[in-house]
Amino acid sequence: MMTTASKRVDPHSGRWPVGQLASHAIACARRWLSIALLGLTAAAYPLASSAGVLPEDRADVLYHRYDGGGVTIHGPSVLVRKTMAEKYSASANYYMDMVTSASIDVEVSGASEYKEERNQYSLGFDYLRGKTTYSLGYTNSDENDYQASTTSFGISQDLFGDLTTISMGFSKGDDTVRRTIADPNDAERRIVDPGFKQDVDRWSYRVGVSQILTRNMILGLQLEVITDEGYLNNPYRSFRYVDPDDDLRFRLATEIYPHTRTSNAAGVNARYFLPWRAAAFGGYRYFTDTWGIDAGTFELGYMHPLKGTRWTFEASIRHYNQDHADFYADIFDRVDQQNFMGRDKELSTFVSNTFHVAATYEFVPSGWRFIKKGTLNLSYDRMQFDYDDYRDARYSLLPTDDPNFRAAGTEQFYSFGANVIQAFISVWF
Amino acid sequence: MHSPKLPPRMLTLLRATALAATLAVSSLVGASSALAPSFTLPSRSGAAVSLDELKGQVVMLNFWASWCGPCRQEMPLLDQMHKRYSALGFTMIGVNVEANTQDAEKWLAQTPVTFPVLFDKDNKVSKLYDVNAMPSTVFIDRKGNVRYLHRGYKPGDESEYLNQIRALLKE
Amino acid sequence: MNEGCRQSSRDPFLATAYWLQPRVCARVAALVAMFALSACGNIEPWVKPYERQNLADPVMSFDLNPISSSYMDHVYEAREGARGALGGAGGGCGCN
Numbered sequence: 173m174m175t176t177a178s179k180r181v182d183p184h185s186g187r188w189p190v191g192q193l194a195s196h197a198i199a200c201a202r203r204w205l206s207i208a209l210l211g212l213t214a215a216a217y218p219l220a221s222s223a224g225v226l227p228e229d230r231a232d233v234l235y236h237r238y239d240g241g242g243v244t245i246h247g248p249s250v251l252v253r254k255t256m257a258e259k260y261s262a263s264a265n266y267y268m269d270m271v272t273s274a275s276i277d278v279e280v281s282g283a284s285e286y287k288e289e290r291n292q293y294s295l296g297f298d299y300l301r302g303k304t305t306y307s308l309g310y311t312n313s314d315e316n317d318y319q320a321s322t323t324s325f326g327i328s329q330d331l332f333g334d335l336t337t338i339s340m341g342f343s344k345g346d347d348t349v350r351r352t353i354a355d356p357n358d359a360e361r362r363i364v365d366p367g368f369k370q371d372v373d374r375w376s377y378r379v380g381v382s383q384i385l386t387r388n389m390i391l392g393l394q395l396e397v398i399t400d401e402g403y404l405n406n407p408y409r410s411f412r413y414v415d416p417d418d419d420l421r422f423r424l425a426t427e428i429y430p431h432t433r434t435s436n437a438a439g440v441n442a443r444y445f446l447p448w449r450a451a452a453f454g455g456y457r458y459f460t461d462t463w464g465i466d467a468g469t470f471e472l473g474y475m476h477p478l479k480g481t482r483w484t485f486e487a488s489i490r491h492y493n494q495d496h497a498d499f500y501a502d503i504f505d506r507v508d509q510q511n512f513m514g515r516d517k518e519l520s521t522f523v524s525n526t527f528h529v530a531a532t533y534e535f536v537p538s539g540w541r542f543i544k545k546g547t548l549n550l551s552y553d554r555m556q557f558d559y560d561d562y563r564d565a566r567y568s569l570l571p572t573d574d575p576n577f578r579a580a581g582t583e584q585f586y587s588f589g590a591n592v593i594q595a596f597i598s599v600w601f
Numbered sequence: 602m603h604s605p606k607l608p609p610r611m612l613t614l615l616r617a618t619a620l621a622a623t624l625a626v627s628s629l630v631g632a633s634s635a636l637a638p639s640f641t642l643p644s645r646s647g648a649a650v651s652l653d654e655l656k657g658q659v660v661m662l663n664f665w666a667s668w669c670g671p672c673r674q675e676m677p678l679l680d681q682m683h684k685r686y687s688a689l690g691f692t693m694i695g696v697n698v699e700a701n702t703q704d705a706e707k708w709l710a711q712t713p714v715t716f717p718v719l720f721d722k723d724n725k726v727s728k729l730y731d732v733n734a735m736p737s738t739v740f741i742d743r744k745g746n747v748r749y750l751h752r753g754y755k756p757g758d759e760s761e762y763l764n765q766i767r768a769l770l771k772e
Numbered sequence: 773m774n775e776g777c778r779q780s781s782r783d784p785f786l787a788t789a790y791w792l793q794p795r796v797c798a799r800v801a802a803l804v805a806m807f808a809l810s811a812c813g814n815i816e817p818w819v820k821p822y823e824r825q826n827l828a829d830p831v832m833s834f835d836l837n838p839i840s841s842s843y844m845d846h847v848y849e850a851r852e853g854a855r856g857a858l859g860g861a862g863g864g865c866g867c868n
Binding site: 225232234236238249251265267332333335376378384386387388390392394395396397435437438439441443445451457461463465467477484492494497518519524549551592594596598 | 816817818819821823824826827829831832834837838839840843844847848851852853854855856857858865867868
């Protein structure tokens with residue numbers, strides 16, 4: 173929740189101490205921003221439309237597959253959108269992740285490979301009135317040890333002869349965190365721990381401006397503030413500290429995270445129409461949060477419809493770099509070294525680079541019965557993650573006489589690559 | 602006998618509301634009475650068509666483009682209007698605003714219309730008529746005055762169009 | 773302490789505390805925003821609606837396939853610390 177100044181102002185004093193004034197003004201600014209945005213939220217699903225025209229009716233069926241770092245996640249995703257009475261647009265999405273994970277975290281903690289399934293449902297509703305689109309969205313994600321639900325509102329408005337679109341959104345999320353433990357009656361099975369249940373609350377406020385700059389160029393700016401509160405760590409994940417009995421080894425302890433996190437992100441992206449009918453696009457996003465993470469994302473891409481054919485090709489690169497969280501360390505000296513300790517590689521210092529290619533084939537260019545347009549799409553992403561302060565702890569788990577053994581805290585830094593494939597069919601009706 | 606006097610604030614509010622409503626309505630459907638600027642544009646057959654030739658008829662000028670969804674949606678309805686009233690001294694004129702006429706020709710091959718379509722490749726006429734919405738529809742009476750202006754198209758607007766055509770034909 | 777007496781001797785509108793209250797702040801901010809936006813209403817669009825052919829082309833869409841972009845956003849958010857400020861809406865044909 174947006175924290176207001178904790179100091180109360182003495183109403184009987186004629187002046188305000190400057191410090192209190194400043195902190196109250198900041199709290200006020202944040203409060204008015206949140207009030208201004210309250211009642212406006214974007215759908216949980218990204219809105220891909222200008223405010224004056226509703227998105228087209230379409231249905232998409234996608235198969236996604238991620239392979240990397242010992243983890244395989246694959247599954248379907250189905251999305252349907254329908255406009256009614258030229259004013260209302262409804263969308264529904266079903267998404268599933270089937271997870272098989274023997275990631276480095278799993279291996280280091282001594283656990284065995286696990287399988288899991290996550291189901292997600294989303295509903296969105298848009299109402300167009302003149303130049304304004306009002307949106308409502310709801311998403312629910314369910315797996316045996318984590319339930320998340322998010323409700324969002326959004327408003328989008330065309331201005332200045334439709335050259336500018338301003339959008340604002342608010343989302344509220346409620347998560348329930350559980351954990352699985354070995355079944356006391358059957359060591360082979362895992363059950364949900366009835367004695368463990370934690371909550372996470374999330375508030376997200378976002379503002380965006382989309383601006384047509386020239387006949388051939390459009391620019392987008394986004395700002396988003398997200399606040400989390402509650403049980404923010406992972407009940408299965410541990411930090412490690414030097415084993416007091418053997419400083420070549422380490423021991424594990426359940427990570428301890430702060431109860432709140434507020435993050436700020438600002439992004440800019442642009443798209444340019446090239447004269448031979450192609451598009452060049454790029455963007456940059458800056459991220460910072462109260463955990464001390466600073467990150468930058470940079471993307472550049474090119475889309476090219478092949479003239480005279482039904483093919484369109486796309487290629488892009490993405491570079492991401494991140495600075496570690498304040499309470500993150502690959503290895504701590506003692507189990508009680510700090511109030512907050514974590515070893516999630518997601519919070520470490522690392523660089524990730526992705527290369528993306530995609531091909532689209534339009535298979536019914538003149539339509540077929542009720543189908544106006546249809547495309548077959550295939551895309552491939554190659555991701556590479558290189559960590560600068562997350563070490564491959566498996567090397568210190570080896571026997572000391574193994575030539576590959578490394579003492580805890582001196583192992584080589586971890587890195588992994590991943591392949592992501594998407595295959596989907598889209599029909600417009 | 603005195604009629605109850607409205608409190609001054611209420612009166613001001615009513616006046617302001619009435620003015621705002623009038624402005625809002627007139628901005629959506631601009632009603633005016635100014636001479637329609639003259640122009641000459643090439644038609645699909647190649648022959649040049651001039652607005653002056655059409656004096657004496659009710660002219661409905663529709664600015665459209667093949668890349669504009671609502672424009673495409675409107676075209677079959679405009680064709681119906683042209684077929685229905687052309688014998689009574691009415692003509693629909695489509696003004697295509699695309700720089701590349703091939704796209705328009707391709708679309709018209711799939712969705713043919715019977716009314717004349719003129720090509721405003723250099724956007725001279727669009728500027729002349731201060732087109733600031735797509736599509737834009739201008740109603741010109743028999744004397745050559747611009748009488749109504751419609752910005753944009755939403756399903757249901759065509760009944761408004763028919764009313765205005767009939768009103769202008771009666772004059 | 774006669775607190776009621778002391779408070780009534782100060783004009784509440786002059787106290788900074790009054791203006792920084794959330795409800796007052798929000799209203800003032802809304803008014804300022806309204807004036808700012810209304811002043812901008814006289815800017816002439818420099819790209820006319822009939823010049824938006826390229827912008828209406830599907831290749832210029834910021835998010836051509838939402839089913840795919842939302843999946844990739846999820847893939848990154850699950851593995852990176854950063855989140856938010858993604859996606860852009862707008863552009864297109866500007867019709868209606």
